[in-house]
Amino acid sequence: MRNTICLALIKNISFAVIFLFTVNTLMAQPIQKRSSKSPNIIFIYTDDLGYGDLSCYGATKISTPHIDELAAKGIRFTNAHTTSATCTPSRYALMTGQYPWRKNGTGVLPGDAALIIPTDKISLPKIFKTAGYRTAIVGKWHLGLGNEVNKDWNSAIKPGPNEVGFDYSFIFPATADRVPTVFLENHHVVAADTTDPIRVDYKNPVGNDPTGKEHPELLKMASSPGQGHNQTIVNGIGRIGYMQGGHQARWTDEEMPLTFLSKAKGFIEDNQQQPFFLYYALTEPHVPRMPSTMFKGKSGLGYRGDAILQLDWTVGEIIKQLKYLDLYNNTIIIFSSDNGPVLDDGYVDGAVTQLNGHTPAGRLRGGKYSILEAGTRVPFIISWPQTIKPAISPALVSQIDFIASFARLTGQKIPAGQATDSEDHLNAFLGKTQQGRSVLVEHAGTLAIVSGDWKYIHPSNGIAYYKLTDTETGNSPEPQLYNLKQDIRERENLATKYPEKVKELQQLLEAIRNKP
Incomplete structure (x- = not known):
């Protein structure tokens, strides 16, 4: 009897040891605590946000508490710039480290443009991908897709973001006011329907959808005269360009930013156990400004102000998720805009009539499309709680310098003859110095x-x-x-x-x- 009990005890003890060994072994597998030397990077890139549009930059008619939190815990730059006063060239410089005026075809692109980012050269996402990061873009692309203008929107569309360094992409092709108004996940239009094929044309009308020019009574937001936002109507809004088909795939403006937020949060959650780079390209406050219902009328500044409140809330949601996943302290969050502000850019949305004393450019002169300072001097905040000390920096810095600076952060080398306009200003970005560029070229x-x-x-x-x-x-x-x-x-x-x-x-x- 005693021997039987002893044998049973031995078996139970052995099972417990094996069980604990197995559990410890599994826990020691790749799901383990990340090294503090590998920070996550999230670049939140807004669209047409001005130097004076945020309360942390002096705005008094609108409050942006979540972005203010980033500024209070990080570095708020007062002399930071895009390379250009419009979106496509700014994004080209960001991705390539090359001034856009060096290359033809880098002006504001139509929605059917071919890809203008080289696939065989260094790019911002490739810096991180080579360093072992998971990379993603969620939001606005506006750098072209495919090798030709004439493309089949009903099959795989490439090259695109995936071919220039992003492991995952969930985008719309150009701007919210240009067709096609569809999402692309990696190479495919989301919710595409083979029985309702998509066709896009920027010169000649296609399909039977009404246009804003011929049927203004169908618009829920009037187009500004002379600005071209009066072609195919989608979601009650006249667009630039003509679109046929894809009715199931067309997004609505009110839900589009929330879809992007969901995809961005999903990427963060899926990659919480490894370093990741997320390029989160918001559409706010670019036209057409059609914020989600919960923000309409909240700012008192028309739909443009409401869109700014929406983007601030979005930033808060990203911060909240990072804190929930215990990633916040070791995540570098960069917040900026692709160019300066504009009020009437195609639609009658209250941006002008309900300005209420708000000054989108702050003290600066000019705005989007302008070579004056408000064209390229933009809000620019970098937060990294465990490393960066809160500060206000007057350093002259530019988004074109991300490639060289993050190459140093991740221990990468830039191939000779590539990203030649990008300079290493990592110390300025991290607040170790208030000295930045000695020279910067601005472009409009x-x-x-x-x-x-x-x-x-x-x-x-x-x-x-x-x-x-x-x-x-x-x-x-x-x-x-x-x-x-x-x-x-x-x-x-x-x-x-x-x-x-x-x-x-x-x-x-x-x-x-x-x-x-």
């Missing part, structure tokens, strides 16, 4: 160069004022010179007073333009 209808406190705008015969969007472009047939330290509003042209400085900056700009 013409070029400008900033060196120290001085800004030189190259002469241009382009129009000086866009009546349709109420924007000062900064174009002038005469050279312009401003001291930004003394005159951030760019009111006093000092070119005739300091001809030697003009000559110096002209030569410097020419040298950069001729750089191989």
Whole structure:
């Protein structure tokens, strides 16, 4: 009897040891605590958000508490820039590390454009992918798809984001005001229907869908005269371009940002056990501004203000999820915009009539489409709670420098002759120094160069004022010179007073333009 009991005890003890060994072994498998040396990176890129659109940048007519939280716990830059005053070229520079004016075809693209990002060269997502990160884009793309303008939207569409370095992509092709108004997940249109094939044309009408020009009575948001947003109507809104078919696949504007948020959160959750890079490209506050119902009328500034409240809430949802998954402290969150603000950019949505004293550009002059400072100087915040100390930085930095800077962070080397305009300013991005670039070229209808406190705008015969969007472009047939330290509003042209400085900056700009 005693031997039987002893044998039973031995068996139970052996089973317990084997069980505990198995559990410990399984727990020691790849699902283990991440190294603090591998931070996650989330780049939240807004669309047409101005320097003065956030309360942490001085706005008093609107409150953005979640973005303010990022600023309070990270670095808020006051002299940070896109390369360009419009979206496609800014995004091209971000992805390639090359000034967009060096390459033809990098202007604002139609929705059926071919891919303009090289697939055989370094890119921002490839920096992280090579370093072992999982990479994803969720949101606006606007850098072209496929090898040709004429493409079959009903089958696999490539090359695209996946071919330039993203493991996962959930996008819309161009902008929300351009057809096709569909989501693409990796290479395929979501909810595509072979019995209702999609066709897109930017020159000639296709299909039988009503247009805003012919049927304005069907619009739930009127198009601004002369801006071209009066072609195929989708979701009661006139778009740029003509679209046929794909009725099941067409998104509605009110649910589109929430879909992007769901996909972004899903990617974060699925990759919480490994380092990841998420390029989260929001559409707010780009036109057409049709915020989700819970935000309509909340800002008192028209739909544009409501869209800003919506994007701030979205940032809060990302922060909330990171905290829930215990990823927040070791995640670098970058928040910025692709260019400066614009109010009337195609639709009558209250942005102008309900402005209520709000100043989207803050103290700056100009806006989207402008070579003046409000065209490229944008909100720019970097948060990394476990590493970055809260600060306000005056460093001159640009989004074009992400490739070189994150290459150093991840221990990558940039191939010779690639990303040649990108500079390593990781120390400035992480708050270790307040010294950034010595020189930056800005791009709109013409070029400008900033060196120290001085800004030189190259002469241009382009129009000086866009009546349709109420924007000062900064174009002038005469050279312009401003001291930004003394005159951030760019009111006093000092070119005739300091001809030697003009000559110096002209030569410097020419040298950069001729750089191989």
